[in-house]
Amino acid sequence: MILLLIFWISLYKYFFNYISNTIIHNFNMDPIVSNVVSFIHASTMVLLSGFLLITSNNWNWEDPYTLFQRQCINFSLSYFIYDLGYMFLYAYSNIFVIHHLLVISAYLTSLTYDYGSKLVFLTIFIGEITNPLQISWFLSKYLKYDKIKEFVFPIFACVFLIFRTIVFPLFFIKMYYQMYNDNIQVIPYFSLFILNLLGIFGSFIWCQKLIINIKKHFQIENTKEVSQ
Numbered sequence: 363m364i365l366l367l368i369f370w371i372s373l374y375k376y377f378f379n380y381i382s383n384t385i386i387h388n389f390n391m392d393p394i395v396s397n398v399v400s401f402i403h404a405s406t407m408v409l410l411s412g413f414l415l416i417t418s419n420n421w422n423w424e425d426p427y428t429l430f431q432r433q434c435i436n437f438s439l440s441y442f443i444y445d446l447g448y449m450f451l452y453a454y455s456n457i458f459v460i461h462h463l464l465v466i467s468a469y470l471t472s473l474t475y476d477y478g479s480k481l482v483f484l485t486i487f488i489g490e491i492t493n494p495l496q497i498s499w500f501l502s503k504y505l506k507y508d509k510i511k512e513f514v515f516p517i518f519a520c521v522f523l524i525f526r527t528i529v530f531p532l533f534f535i536k537m538y539y540q541m542y543n544d545n546i547q548v549i550p551y552f553s554l555f556i557l558n559l560l561g562i563f564g565s566f567i568w569c570q571k572l573i574i575n576i577k578k579h580f581q582i583e584n585t586k587e588v589s590q
Contacts, residue, residue: 366440404493475550526565
C-alpha cells in the first residue's frame with residue numbers, strides 16, 4: 363500500500379512538472395493535475411473491472427477475491443487514500459470527502475470479509491465509467507476550451523444521469539436481492555448494503571446539481587440566440 367501511495371504522489375508530481383513546464387501556463391496547476399491523475403485512475407479501473415466482469419464464469423455477486431482482484435482493489439484503494447489527502451490539503455469538499463470515505467469503507471469491508479468481489483467490481487465499473495467524460499468536461503471548462511466543453515457536456519450529462527439514476531439503482535436491487543437469497547454473510551452484506559445505499563443517495567445529489575447545470579447551459583444558449 364505504501365508503494366502504491368508513493369506511485370500516486372509521484373504521478374502527481376511528474377504531471378505537475380511536465381504540464382506546467384511544457385503545455386499549460388498561467389493557470390492554477392493543482393486542479394488540472396489532480397484531474398489528470400483522476401482520469402488515469404478512472405480509465406484504468408473501468409478497463410480492469412470491465413475485463414474481470416466480462417471474463418467471469420458466473421454472476422455470484424458475493425464471490426471471494428482472487429489474488430489479482432485483491433491487487434486491483436488495493437490499487438484503487440490507494441488512489442482514494444491519496445486523493446483524500448489531496449483534498450484535505452488543497453481542495454476540501456464535504457461531498458467528495460464523504461464519497462471517498464464511503465468508497466474506502468466499502469473496499470475495506472469487502473476485503474476484510476473476503477466477500478462481494480463481483481458486487482464491488484460492478485459498482486466500480488458503473489461508478490467510474492462516466493468519470494473520464496466528467497473530467498474532460500471540467501478541464502475543458504477550466505481551460506476555456508469552449509468547443510470541447512460544448513461537445514462533451516451533453517454526452518457526459520446524458521450518460522451520467524442514465525447510469526446514476528437508472529442503471530445503478532436497478533443493479534443495486536438485483537444484486538442485493540440475489541445475494542440475500544444465495545449466500546448471505548450478515549455483517550458484510552448489510553454493511554455493503556448501507557454503504558451502497560448512501561452512495562446512491564449521493565449520486566442523486568450530484569444528479570440534482572447536474573440538472574441545475576443543464577438548465578444554466580440552456581439558458582446561456584438561449585441568451586446567445588436572442589442576442590444574435
